[in-house]
Amino acid sequence: MQTVFIALDFTDKQRAWDFLEQFPAEERPAVKIGMELFYREGPEFVKAVKDAGFTVFLDLKLYDIPNTVEHAVANLARLDLDYLTVHTAGGVEMMQAAVRGAEQGAQAVGATAPKLLGITQLTSFSEATMQATQLVQATMAESVTHLAKLADEAGLAGTISSAFESEMIHNATRDGFLSITPGIRLQGDAVGDQSRVVTPARARQMTADGIVVGRSITQAAEPVQAYRQVVQEFTQGA
Structure with missing residues (x-):
């Protein structure tokens, strides 16, 4: 798996559709719908995006x-x-309860259960912030690896973490366990509110299975071209 997810960090569905409709019918990327958009537009929007042929990653x-x-x-x-x-x-x-729920809900509509991904530590957290906030002395690497092991034990498909932890996660979990990494920017783009940021090519080198990219694509002058550049860098290297 080497998937690029576009983070649809828009305030409403009209802005999201304005963005999505720039992609040709034969090119439907994977998209991430987060809290901001979901809480405003609800399940109907998610279903409409799925029905339009996009791979849907709901990040709640x-x-x-x-x-x-x-x-x-x-x-x-x-x-x-x-x-x-x-x-x-x-x-x-x-x-484990989430895994059961995924299977039950999907079976009820004749669908395939979604792949469940576990949030480890937010990429906005530095190690010092994590330790102070959670009142722990563990390093970022120790914490993320521990949480990934728990996710693996519970039967999740993978975890969300910084690319800096991808190799450690793969070493600590079963074959095929996914490491999906946000905090991705094209070279020269602003870091924004992220603390641990890498380029698509660097994430590939760090063994990420998938990356989540927002502003570098959604705020680009030519979003479709920016998406293709990200895919190129992530799947084939810079």
């Missing part, structure tokens, strides 16, 4: 007691999602 970072997460995931899986995120900090039992 679910985190609650196991029973609540199981039922939430079951409802979301009825949308025929491709990927969905939960927080690994919820623990193995919560993640």
Whole structure:
């Protein structure tokens, strides 16, 4: 797997569709729909994007007691999602409940269960911020590796983390366990609110299986061309 997900960080569905409609019918990229857009436009928008031929990654970072997460995931899986995120900090039992919910919801509509990805540490966190916020002494590498192992144990498809942790995650988990990495920018683009940022080519070298790219594509003068450049760099190197 070497997938580029475009983060649809738009305020409403009209702006999102204005962006998506620039892509030709034969070129439907994978897209990530996050909290901002989902909470405004709801499940109907997600289903419409899926029906239009796009691969859909719904990034809601679910985190609650196991029973609540199981039922939430079951409802979301009825949308025929491709990927969905939960927080690994919820623990193995919560993640296992999410896996059950994904299977139940997908079966109810004759769909394939979404691949569940566990959030480890946010890429906006530096190691010092993580330690201070979570009152831990573990290094970023130790924390992410531990959480990835829990996600693997629970049966998740992979994790979300910085590309800096991808190789460690692969070394600590089963073959085929995915490392999907946000915090990606094209060379020369502004870092913004991210602390651990790499280029698509560098993420490839660091063994990332997939990358999430937002502003470098969505705010580019020629978004489709920028997307193709990202794909080229990630799949074939700079």
